[in-house]
Each structure stands twice: as C-alpha cells, then as structure tokens.
Amino acid sequence: MQKHIIKKGLSLPIKGNPYPTINKAKAVSRVALLGDDYNGMKPTLAVQVGDTVKKGQVVFEDKKTAGLKYTAPAAGTVIEINRGAKRKFESLIIEVDGDEEITFESVGHNWHDLNRDYVVNVMAESGLWTTLRTRPFDKAPMLDSVPASIFVTAIxxxxxxxxPEIAVAEKSEEFLMGLRALSQLTDNVHVCVGPTVDIPGNGVDGINFHVFEGPHPAGLPGTHIHMIDPVGPNKTVWHIGYQDVSAIGTLISTGKLDSQRYISIGGPAAKEP
Structure with a gap:
C-alpha cells in the first residue's frame, strides 16, 4: 500500500458534518437521466413520452459509441423528454411506479468464472458501463478499449x-466482487482511500491500494491519476466511484440493477446532519 501526501489545497471548515449513521430515506417519486452527466453523448431514443419501462430497460443508446446503452434506474412511466438549444438532450424523466425489473446474466458468488467478455457485456446491457469515465475527455469508454489502468475513488x-468506509461497509461483498470484475478489464486497478479508511480488496491480485492524505483536492480522481499513472497523448486511464463499484458487484452476483446510492445531508442549517 502506497501513501501519498497532498500539502497544497483547502478543506473548507463548514459546520454540520454528517453523523456516521445511515438512515433510510423516503422513496423518490421521480428519477431522471440527465444529459449533462454524460459528456459528448448524443442519444438515439428507444422510448417516448407515455411509455412504461422496467428497471434496467434500455431508454436510449449513444449514437457516437456503438453498444453504449443507458437504462432506466427505476420502473415507471416516461413523463418528459426534454431538449434545449439545437435539440441538445437535457433529461429523460420517469415517474416511478411498480417494481418490475429486467434480470441480467449473473455468476453468483463464483468470481472465478469472471472473464472480460462477460463483464463488458453485462455492464453494457445493464447500463453500468456508463459509470466508467475516461481520462482525458471524461467520457464513457468504447466497449473494445483497454485502459492503462482503472482508478476507484474511495475517498x-x-x-x-x-x-466511503460507512457506505462500502453496507455492501462489502458486492464491492469486492465489483473490484474483481474491474480487474478483468485491465491489469492495474488502483483503489484510492483516505488515511483512516478500511475497505475490502487489499491483497487481491491486480488490485493496488493507495492512501491519500491532506486537504482537498486529495479526494479527486484527477489528483490520483496525476500522481500514480498520468495520462498522455497515447495513453488513457479510466476512473469510477466506489458506490458504482458496489453496484457492479450486485449486478454480477444477483443479475439485478442496484440504483440505490448513499448521500449526505449536512451543513449549519441541518438539524440532524
């Protein structure tokens, strides 16, 4: 495990840090896919307003990247498809209703059965391939591309x-399975954590842990990439968030799309941060 110390930066002293506990939130009534979340993407729509969709169903594909699919994060009815200037895609909004979902191919807990073709296919079909981002350009990678390394941001x-330690602890087995899946896509997976974070995966073949200590931007993937495996004109790396890694593990273990994410509510005005 390597340690990297960031000396320059700034951590804002804002009051109201969230308590280290997890509370179940109320179910949401609407979910959306936002165009600004997907840099350079131009959709070919597979649904229209009024269509009923299942969780995991393809709602559009990227015209620019063959096989890149975007799926519904919940079951319900498509109520809005919004476009802006020059017909730029802005959002696709689903009113949540029911729990119908599409089930994908899984390997259970038999991680020895993992291989690159399976991982690429199941991530693409489920829409989770879009959780990967390239550096440079910050776009979803092409399905047949191979990065120099993949960075998991767990800080x-x-x-x-x-x-991150609290969120990963809730899905530790899924997180570990997700790491094993990512190791099928490249020979180098770098997991970047904070100085006090203890999460699973250290010691697994192809998984390298790095500790980052210091003020912001010690937790940004750009910082990690610059210090560990910088990109170049002919070199690309990918990065992904730790909660998306757990979602990949859930998909591979159960065949189900996990849209649940942990968020924090805090600040000076929060009664119970």
Missing part, C-alpha cells in the same frame, strides 16, 4: 461528504 474530500 471524498468535498465538504460534508459521505464517509
């Missing part, structure tokens, strides 16, 4: 952010 130095 967050943003003010009032979720403690």
């Amino acid at each position: 967050d130095t943003d003010p009032l952010s979720v403690n």
Whole structure:
C-alpha cells in the first residue's frame, strides 16, 4: 500500500458534518437521466413520452459509441423528454411506479468464472458501463478499449461528504466482487482511500491500494491519476466511484440493477446532519 501526501489545497471548515449513521430515506417519486452527466453523448431514443419501462430497460443508446446503452434506474412511466438549444438532450424523466425489473446474466458468488467478455457485456446491457469515465475527455469508454489502468475513488474530500468506509461497509461483498470484475478489464486497478479508511480488496491480485492524505483536492480522481499513472497523448486511464463499484458487484452476483446510492445531508442549517 502506497501513501501519498497532498500539502497544497483547502478543506473548507463548514459546520454540520454528517453523523456516521445511515438512515433510510423516503422513496423518490421521480428519477431522471440527465444529459449533462454524460459528456459528448448524443442519444438515439428507444422510448417516448407515455411509455412504461422496467428497471434496467434500455431508454436510449449513444449514437457516437456503438453498444453504449443507458437504462432506466427505476420502473415507471416516461413523463418528459426534454431538449434545449439545437435539440441538445437535457433529461429523460420517469415517474416511478411498480417494481418490475429486467434480470441480467449473473455468476453468483463464483468470481472465478469472471472473464472480460462477460463483464463488458453485462455492464453494457445493464447500463453500468456508463459509470466508467475516461481520462482525458471524461467520457464513457468504447466497449473494445483497454485502459492503462482503472482508478476507484474511495475517498471524498468535498465538504460534508459521505464517509466511503460507512457506505462500502453496507455492501462489502458486492464491492469486492465489483473490484474483481474491474480487474478483468485491465491489469492495474488502483483503489484510492483516505488515511483512516478500511475497505475490502487489499491483497487481491491486480488490485493496488493507495492512501491519500491532506486537504482537498486529495479526494479527486484527477489528483490520483496525476500522481500514480498520468495520462498522455497515447495513453488513457479510466476512473469510477466506489458506490458504482458496489453496484457492479450486485449486478454480477444477483443479475439485478442496484440504483440505490448513499448521500449526505449536512451543513449549519441541518438539524440532524
């Protein structure tokens, strides 16, 4: 395990840090896919307003990247498809209703059965391939591309952010399975954590742990990439968030799409941060 110390930066002293506990939130009534979340993507729509969709169903594909699919994060009815200037895609909104979902191919807990073709296919079909981002350009990678390395961001130095250790502990087996899946896509997976974070995966073949200590931007993937495996004109790396890694593990273990994410609520005005 390597340690990297960041000396320059700034951590904002905002009051109201979230308590290290998890509370169940109320169910949401609407979910959306936002165009600004997917840099450079131009959709070919597979649904229209009024259509009923299942969780995991393809709602559009990327015209620019063959096989890149975007799926519904919940079952319900498509109530809005919004476009802006020059027909730029802005959002697709689903009113949540029911729990119908599509089930994908899984390997259970038999991680020895994992291989690159299976991982690429199941991530693409479920829409989870879009959780990967390239550096440079910050786009979803092409399905047949191979990065020099993949960075898992399991540290967050943003003010009032979720403690990754708490979120990963809720899905530790899924997180580990997700790491094993990512190791099928490249020979080098770098997991970047904070100085006090203890999460599973250290010692697994192809998984390298790095500790980052210091003020913000110690928790940003750009910082990690610059210090560990910098990109170049002919070199690309990928990065992904730790909660998306757990979702990949859930998908591979159960065949189900996990849309649940942990968020923090804090700040000076929060009664119970």
